[in-house]
Amino acid sequence: MSTDIATERSVAEVFDHVWEHRSTIQSRDAYAMMLLALGRENPLLACLATDMDYEDHFAKELPRQYVDLGIAEQNMVGVAAGMTVVARPVFANGMSPFAVARAYEQIKIDVAGANLPVKIVGTHAGLASGHYGPTHHSLEDIGVTRMLPNMTVVAPADAWETVQATVALAADPGPAYMRLGRLATPTLFEERTEFVLGKARVMREPGRVLFIATGPYPNLVAARAARELAEQGVSAGHLNMHTVKPLDREAILDASAHAEVIVTIEDHRAVGGLGGAVCEVIAEIAGPPVRRIGVPDIHYDLVGGEQYLLNHAGINVTNALAQALDVVA
Amino acid sequence: MLTQAPLHDVATRLAEDIRRKVIEMSASPNGVHIGGSMSIADLLAVLYGEVLRRPAGEGPSAERDYLILSKGQASAGLYAALASTGVIPEAECATYAEEGSRLGGHPMKRLPGVDFSTGALGHGLSLGLGVALAERRYGHDGRAFVILGDGELQEGSNWEAAMAASHLGADNLTAIVDRNKWQISGRTEDTMSLEPLADKWLSFGWRVLSIDGHDHDQIRQALQGPVEPGRPTAVIAHTVKARGVPGLEDTKKSHSATLDQDARLLALAALDGERA
Numbered sequence: 001m002s003t004d005i006a007t008e009r010s011v012a013e014v015f016d017h018v019w020e021h022r023s024t025i026q027s028r029d030a031y032a033m034m035l036l037a038l039g040r041e042n043p044l045l046a047c048l049a050t051d052m053d054y055e056d057h058f059a060k061e062l063p064r065q066y067v068d069l070g071i072a073e074q075n076m077v078g079v080a081a082g083m084t085v086v087a088r089p090v091f092a093n094g095m096s097p098f099a100v101a102r103a104y105e106q107i108k109i110d111v112a113g114a115n116l117p118v119k120i121v122g123t124h125a126g127l128a129s130g131h132y133g134p135t136h137h138s139l140e141d142i143g144v145t146r147m148l149p150n151m152t153v154v155a156p157a158d159a160w161e162t163v164q165a166t167v168a169l170a171a172d173p174g175p176a177y178m179r180l181g182r183l184a185t186p187t188l189f190e191e192r193t194e195f196v197l198g199k200a201r202v203m204r205e206p207g208r209v210l211f212i213a214t215g216p217y218p219n220l221v222a223a224r225a226a227r228e229l230a231e232q233g234v235s236a237g238h239l240n241m242h243t244v245k246p247l248d249r250e251a252i253l254d255a256s257a258h259a260e261v262i263v264t265i266e267d268h269r270a271v272g273g274l275g276g277a278v279c280e281v282i283a284e285i286a287g288p289p290v291r292r293i294g295v296p297d298i299h300y301d302l303v304g305g306e307q308y309l310l311n312h313a314g315i316n317v318t319n320a321l322a323q324a325l326d327v328v329a
Numbered sequence: 330m331l332t333q334a335p336l337h338d339v340a341t342r343l344a345e346d347i348r349r350k351v352i353e354m355s356a357s358p359n360g361v362h363i364g365g366s367m368s369i370a371d372l373l374a375v376l377y378g379e380v381l382r383r384p385a386g387e388g389p390s391a392e393r394d395y396l397i398l399s400k401g402q403a404s405a406g407l408y409a410a411l412a413s414t415g416v417i418p419e420a421e422c423a424t425y426a427e428e429g430s431r432l433g434g435h436p437m438k439r440l441p442g443v444d445f446s447t448g449a450l451g452h453g454l455s456l457g458l459g460v461a462l463a464e465r466r467y468g469h470d471g472r473a474f475v476i477l478g479d480g481e482l483q484e485g486s487n488w489e490a491a492m493a494a495s496h497l498g499a500d501n502l503t504a505i506v507d508r509n510k511w512q513i514s515g516r517t518e519d520t521m522s523l524e525p526l527a528d529k530w531l532s533f534g535w536r537v538l539s540i541d542g543h544d545h546d547q548i549r550q551a552l553q554g555p556v557e558p559g560r561p562t563a564v565i566a567h568t569v570k571a572r573g574v575p576g577l578e579d580t581k582k583s584h585s586a587t588l589d590q591d592a593r594l595l596a597l598a599a600l601d602g603e604r605a
Contacts, residue, residue: 072492
């Protein structure tokens with residue numbers, strides 16, 4: 001846990017601080033910092049935890065707005081929904097594999113179905129838990145949450161986008177799920193641009209190849225692969241689809257208008273998540289072929305760090321280039 | 330509408346009215362959870378007649394109480410209580426389970442007087458705890474009452490909520506267990522035993538009151554009496570499934586049933602007899 005979180009900063013100051021340190025701050029610490037700043041501004045904002053240490057500063061400074069439910073995700077999500085009779089928004093925090101999969105029925109009925117301002121925030125998403133193993137990997141979370149009515153589903157690309165998304169979700173009246181990783185990741189951004197929920201970021205103008213990615217490493221892979229293709233004389237675009245639901249259909253249609261292939265990249269199952277969502281759009285217009293990069297349909301009982309597992313799953317530049325060149329070459 | 334009667338008559342008449350409406354709804358060819366609706370009829374009557382402040386949630390959010398029917402299958406009992414107290418039109422009860430109706434097999438939030446959709450078991454106590462915490466933390470004095478089925482307590486999430494409620498000192502939360510001793514497949518104690526049930530709640534740090542769930546004075550005392558500071562209250566209401574329906578009382582088959590006209594007339598006559 002970063003001691004940085006405790007520093008008394010306003011929302012604007014957190015933006016500045018995280019921007020400056022966006023490649024060295026963990027997304028979850030950036031999120032915790034922003035949540036505390038938002039909680040100071042809005043006494044109705046509540047923060048719920050399931051035995052996490054990164055919310056300690058919130059607990060100390062704003063105890064009335066904080067509840068730790070222990071290791072009990074189902075109860076936390078139900079309590080979050082109940083608290084909305086007065087408190088709103090309610091941020092319900094946990095480790096992604098447990099906060100989503102374990103509490104799915106509560107999310108489905110009490111949060112999404114009820115259309116309440118509860119924001120489920122899950123850390124350790126994707127393969128971020130690395131060697132902790134498949135019990136702690138979260139590879140289905142985007143798929144199962146995006147099937148739920150009313151839900152917004154967000155996977156920020158770095159610490160900077162995380163604080164932008166946190167502010168946007170706090171202001172949005174509906175239910176949401178945000179997935180975060182564990183370690184600090186290199187930033188994707190060179191300039192501060194506006195973040196709008198449901199509006200994809202065009203990271204590189206469209207070309208013969210279109211990469212669509214969500215989350216930190218997938219976006220880094222997309223950015224590098226697009227650059228390498230350009231160096232080889234193959235034009236390639238890159239969309240950062242930070243919001244998987246509601247999906248920015250228009251951005252996909254615009255960017256794919258002249259593309260010969262779309263390659264989707266996510267640290268999530270290759271079915272049901274971003275790739276699946278993009279296919280649903282492209283199938284309706286008989287668009288270009290879509291190649292989906294994600295975790296294959298196997299139980300990942302392989303020991304290794306996040307990078308090792310991402311590589312093993314083919315979530316890397318080599319595979320991104322191979323998938324693109326298989327069609328355009 | 331039941332108004333202007335002496336206080337204790339309100340609950341008595343409300344209980345009778347709830348039972349009458351549930352019997353009428355049980356004409357539905359889709360079946361009504363008549364057993365579990367009748368076992369909580371007296372609990373609902375005292376709650377809606379005397380205990381709950383502005384249960385329909387009209388007006389400002391402060392100064393109201395919340396009832397969450399966690400055992401959502403007893404929706405007919407809830408609809409009857411809402412209709413008898415003017416929250417929804419009385420005539421709407423006749424639309425139970427009809428296509429396009431607001432009155433489904435389990436209560437939905439779209440209906441006035443329903444704060445949370447319920448029916449998937451094991452959700453209500455967490456919702457009630459959230460309500461109780463928010464009311465307390467933000468300086469309101471609302472109480473949260475949650476009606477739980479006894480079979481429902483087999484869902485583990487209840488015990489997560491039970492553990493948290495006492496740890497967090499949620500004394501404005503009251504769990505009311507409809508201890509009718511049946512679940513779909515048979516007796517609770519044969520399916521998955523719950524006893525010693527009072528000891529379970531006690532060991533989770535709750536104040537426990539065991540009452541006759543059809544005795545209005547006992548219900549009143551349990552729900553209106555002062556709470557114990559810092560401790561949530563569990564009321565184990567011993568009830569009879571399908572209480573008041575001849576031939577169905579304390580039976581497995583009362584879980585969900587359609588009553589033909591003869592059976593309904595018989596049940597309504599029995600209600601009249603009880604009053605006389």
